[in-house]
Amino acid sequence: MLSVEKVNHDFGGRIILSDVSFRLKKGEHVALVGPNGEGKSTFLRIITNKLMPDEGVIKWSPKAKVGYLDQHAELQKGCxxxxxxxxxxxxxxxxxxxxxxxxxxxxxxxxxxxxxxxxxxxxxxxxxxxxxxxxxxxxxxxxxxxxxxxxxxxxxDVSELSGGQRTKVLLVKLLLQRPTILLLDEPTNFLDENHIEWLKRYLEEYENSFILISHDIPFVNSVASVIYHIENGEFTRYTGNYDDFIRMYEIKKRQAEQAFEKQQKEIDKLEDFIARNKARVATRGMANSRQKKLDKMEKVEKIREKPIPKFNFRYGRASGKTIFETKDMVLGYNEPLTSPLNMILERGQRVAIKGVNGLGKSTLLKTLLGIIKPYSGKVILGDYLEIGYFEQESNPDNVKTAIDEIWEEYPVLTNYEVRQSLAKCGLTNEHITSQMKVLSGGEAAKVRLCKLMLRDINVLVLDEPTNHLDVIAKNELKKAIKEFKGTLIIVSHEPEFYRDVINEVWNLEDWTTKII
Missing domain, CATH: 1.10.287 (Helix Hairpins)
Structure with a gap:
């Protein structure tokens, strides 16, 4: 259905894809996996002609009818x-x-x-x-x-929809078109548990081919039968689901490490022999022979390890006993979204907010934080609050570099301190000097998390923090949330992420005025 041969693509002097080859057979269910910023979305844009590669050949089967979930597609007002x-x-x-x-x-x-x-x-x-x-x-x-x-x-009207609802419309339209090849980039990011389950069943039974990018491992395990791992600009194909890939990848990695160590020992022995014998006439011939062997040796490259992010939220002074209290608070903009809510959040509580999309989980957070006004009723915030708020999405047109993004909020930090803080979050020098709009979703999320980590907080508010984050970053974020001593409010569509870091669940479906 698709054949990709020797594709290369650089961006701003950084190698994104290097000599990449890829094939997609009829009916194959493929997942592209790998760390943030490795070029997964770039690859989809190249094979759909939205981006030209520097080199390489891309051939689609004449029978291929390609459907691409393009989250930037326009929806016409009035429809x-x-x-x-x-x-x-x-x-x-x-x-x-x-x-x-x-x-x-x-x-x-x-x-x-x-x-x-x-x-x-x-x-x-x-x-x-x-x-x-x-x-x-x-x-x-x-x-x-x-x-x-x-x-x-x-x-x-589609012009009244939120970003997540808009993406749902595009996804539903794509599934209704029933293309012979589906290209899905992080389709679960704007779906809640029930709808992820529905999409999982749909893709399990899908008789045509698809290429999926997702960091949702249970989802990938259920729907994919072929894994392409992207690392250091290279693609490696594995047959099986994500768990099968991890097993084979670990074996391959150990073998590569052993081969490197074995060759290094051999190189050390040869260099030692040459150094001891090249000066003596009697042994110079043997030394030269060893030198030729060394020169001809095909060097085994050391595995380049990706930087592992280390997240840590600084706990400030203790807040007052009550974080907030609501009195007959109703969420909404032009119309009410909920019945009147009377609720209290106390210091030390760790709450997950769940409910189907479109009910107003993000609206609830913004109303509780005082960013937007309630439709009616009021919110009373407690004393001594130091709130760290992670928003679901960043501005897609942000032309500031990652380093400027931090500096703007923390002007007293030195260049070294800003770079060190971003590096701690797993960002390289190329990321740090790149504009925010060209970073991958995961890299941009790490910059936003870095901002939170640079100040003392006693209330941590996270709106879908795992969207776009790769597996390693998610695990590290979970550790940091567990270690945070303050109050926690989290919105997430991944129960396996938040289940063991919270002690209470608020289900917005119990409060909504909508029929669900």
Whole structure:
């Protein structure tokens, strides 16, 4: 279905992809995995012609109908969700128009034309029957409800949607198009548990090919049968799921380390012999022979280890006993989203907020923090609060470098201190001097986490902190959250991430005024 040969791509002097080869067979379920910033999304953009590689050949099968989840696609104001989803069947509607036109013009056909046109109309009818054209509305309802769009309302204007809801619409439209190849970049980032489960079942049963980028390991384990690991610009193919890949990768890594150590010992012996014998006439010949052997030796490269981020949230002074209290607080903008809420969060509580997308989890956080006003009622914040707030997404057009992003908030820090803080979060010199908008989602998240780590806090508020983070970064973040001594509020669609770091769950589904 797809063949990629010797693709190279540099960005700003940094090698992203090096001599990459890749193949996708019919019906294969492939996951691209690897640390943040290794070029996974870049690879998808190259194979869809959204980005030109420096070198290499990309060949798609003529039968390939490619569907790409492009989170930057425009949705036209004035269109309802239902209208956007119906556009997935544009080709079928065009076929129906052609068929109707044939029947409308029948009176004008000759007998010879009539036979040919009736055959054409019959072929179209067969195609439409086979594609399920006459049950389009129920198809739309089924997939839209599976991914939670029914909760929002299919007649809602797409211009009123949040970023996460917009991505859901694009994903549902893509699934309805049923391409022969699906390209999915972090599809679970804006889905809650129920909808991740639905998408997992859908992809498990998907008879066509897909290429998936995801750091959600249980999800990848369930849906992928081939893993391509991207590291240091190179792709390595493994058969099996993520757990199978990890086993094989560890064996391969140990073998490479042993081969390197063995060769280093041999090189040391040869160099020692040459140094001791090249000056003596009697042994100079043997020394030269050893030198030739050394010169011809194909060197085994030492494995380049990626920097492991170390997160640490500095605990400030103790807050007052009450973090916040709400009095008949109702969430909402133009209309109420919840019933009146009377709740108290006390010092030391560690809470996860859950609920299907579109119910207002991020709105709840911003209302509690005083960033936006409640629809009605009030929020009373406690005393001595030092809040560290991690927002779900950063500005996609931010032209500041990572180092400037930190400096703007902490102007008293030296250049060395800023660089050291960013390096601690697993960012290299190339990342530190790059504009925020060109960093991968995971790299940008690490910069935002770095900001939080540079000040004393006693309340940590995290809105989907694991979106975009690779497996190692997620594990390190979880350790830091466990070690943090203050109050915690976390919104996450990954229960396996937050389950053992919290002691209470608030389910927004219990408070909403929406029908779910």
């Amino acid at each position: 309802s969700i239902r209208e956007v989803l119906k556009d997935a069947f544009k080709e079928d509607f065009q076929l129906e128009e052609t068929m109707i036109q044939i029947y409308d013009e029948m009176a004008n056909f000759t007998e010879e034309e009539m036979t040919a046109k009736l055959e054409e109309a019959a072929d179209i009818q067969t195609k439409l029957d086979h594609s399920g054209f006459y049950v389009i509305d129920s198809k739309i309802e089924e997939v839209a409800n599976g991914l939670g769009l029914g909760d929002i309302g299919l007649d809602k």
